[in-house]
Amino acid sequence: MSTTAAETTTRREPDHQDRLYAKAERALPGAGLGGYSLPDHVRFVIDEARGARLRSADGREYIDYVGGAGANILGANHPAVVDSVQRQAARGLHFFGTLNSTAIELAARLQEIIPCAERLAFSTTGSEATAYSMRIARAFTGRDKVLKFEGGYHGNHDYASFSIAPSGPANYPFAPPDTGGVPAPLQDTMLVAPYNDLDAVEDIVREHRDDLAAIVVEPVQRAIFPAEGFLAGLRRIADESGAVLVFDEVVTGFRLALGGAQEYFGVQPDLASYGKIVGGGGPLGCVAGRQDIVDCASPRRKGRSDYAYINGTLHGNPVAAAASMATLDVLSEPGFHARLNARAETFYREMQAVLDARGVPARVVGGASLWQFLFAERPARNQLEVLASDLARGAALDLALVERGVYVLPNVRRFVSAVHSEEDFAQTLAALDQACAEIM
Numbered sequence: 312m313s314t315t316a317a318e319t320t321t322r323r324e325p326d327h328q329d330r331l332y333a334k335a336e337r338a339l340p341g342a343g344l345g346g347y348s349l350p351d352h353v354r355f356v357i358d359e360a361r362g363a364r365l366r367s368a369d370g371r372e373y374i375d376y377v378g379g380a381g382a383n384i385l386g387a388n389h390p391a392v393v394d395s396v397q398r399q400a401a402r403g404l405h406f407f408g409t410l411n412s413t414a415i416e417l418a419a420r421l422q423e424i425i426p427c428a429e430r431l432a433f434s435t436t437g438s439e440a441t442a443y444s445m446r447i448a449r450a451f452t453g454r455d456k457v458l459k460f461e462g463g464y465h466g467n468h469d470y471a472s473f474s475i476a477p478s479g480p481a482n483y484p485f486a487p488p489d490t491g492g493v494p495a496p497l498q499d500t501m502l503v504a505p506y507n508d509l510d511a512v513e514d515i516v517r518e519h520r521d522d523l524a525a526i527v528v529e530p531v532q533r534a535i536f537p538a539e540g541f542l543a544g545l546r547r548i549a550d551e552s553g554a555v556l557v558f559d560e561v562v563t564g565f566r567l568a569l570g571g572a573q574e575y576f577g578v579q580p581d582l583a584s585y586g587k588i589v590g591g592g593g594p595l596g597c598v599a600g601r602q603d604i605v606d607c608a609s610p611r612r613k614g615r616s617d618y619a620y621i622n623g624t625l626h627g628n629p630v631a632a633a634a635s636m637a638t639l640d641v642l643s644e645p646g647f648h649a650r651l652n653a654r655a656e657t658f659y660r661e662m663q664a665v666l667d668a669r670g671v672p673a674r675v676v677g678g679a680s681l682w683q684f685l686f687a688e689r690p691a692r693n694q695l696e697v698l699a700s701d702l703a704r705g706a707a708l709d710l711a712l713v714e715r716g717v718y719v720l721p722n723v724r725r726f727v728s729a730v731h732s733e734e735d736f737a738q739t740l741a742a743l744d745q746a747c748a749e750i751m
């Protein structure tokens with residue numbers, strides 16, 4: 312790794328990180344913790360964090376825009392969140408079966424905050440929340456099919472593993488699986504449409520109307536914002552067809568605004584799924600929505616065809632609930648989101664100026680506190696336009712940043728947090744300037 316990376320602080324033994332890699336290579340598939348791995352020349356092991364700064368096991372410091380995949384809107388160890396977690400941990404790390412007081416307090420709080428939340432059911436992750444939303448929608452409507460959008464990510468479960476990253480134009484609404492191991496018959500239950508294209512949605516829904524349980528959408532798909540009227544159009548189409556409209560707010564929830572995309576765009580879904588910020592960095596997600604729909608998950612309905620089973624050992628985990636409550640306290644401070652979004656937008660303009668000055672044909676896309684670089688003439692409106700951009704150059708720029716102590720994942724949407732400082736931004740702009748010079 313380049314010695315021009317961000318300032319080096321305390322160093323452990325020189326081979327500490329290498330020894331960790333050797334253990335990871337032996338224990339973990341691809342020496343990774345999931346679907347991502349950085350190339351060898353820039354990879355690092357996170358050892359600890361302070362706010363928006365990460366320290367690697369070999370003592371380098373990184374400015375963190377990955378932000379725990381978006382969970383860390385207050386940075387990695389906000390004092391109020393850490394304090395709340397420690398106090399709850401002393402009272403019990405985990406319970407199961409009957410209610411716990413912290414989970415009830417959180418449920419009531421979320422009901423006040425989330426516009427569509429007449430009721431809500433806890434999960435442990437965002438993936439579980441989206442899987443539950445589909446199951447509940449099926450149980451409620453008695454129908455099987457779910458329409459999702461090409462390029463939309465809804466987690467790791469089988470029903471979500473279609474058309475996330477297609478390699479070329481699709482034969483809509485046929486949805487190809489993205490991974491091995493997905494049973495072929497599931498394909499018949501998933502339909503895919505291009506994002507931001509209401510005409511295509513209308514055609515597909517007309518064709519499958521009697522079987523369609525749900526339309527599931529990321530209100531901001533990756534870093535692509537919805538075209539004017541798109542979400543409202545989905546609301547209308549869902550109403551006309553009797554399908555349940557599900558917003559996957561795992562990323563947008565509590566980030567775009569306290570009330571998430573529903574508040575930001577002024578469109579209310581029937582159900583919404585949450586993860587990431589709702590757990591304050593801990594393992595917690597939820598499905599919220601209309602009472603008549605979410606009540607399908609009531610254990611009092613067991614044995615009925617409109618009962619949707621929801622259960623998990625960690626559901627309503629009190630430590631994650633405590634992290635969530637402390638996070639929501641900070642996010643509820645007046646002006647929190649206006650400040651965060653305005654600082655982020657200024658930072659995007661400054662990055663764009665650096666790209667322009669260096670003649671790099673890329674743009675900073677996204678909005679509010681989520682962003683990405685796109686090597687294209689204009690922001691993409693759907694996944695095919697993302698595919699048509701110069702992804703190789705996008706990855707090269709991102710990796711050149713990592714080399715200089717700015718942690719982003721290649722071509723993956725990233726985040727500004729409330730604890731990024733002006734110094735973090737200034738250092739990032741300087742690193743970007745150098746990275747641009749390198750890739751040009």
Ligand SMILES: Cc1ncc(COP(=O)(O)O)c(C=O)c1O
Pocket residue numbers: 380436437438439441464465466467529559560561562586587
């Ligand atoms: C929009 C969206 N939905 C669902 C998920 C899955 O959440 P989790 O990783 O907590 O299972 C993610 C994760 O990145 C996401 O971005």
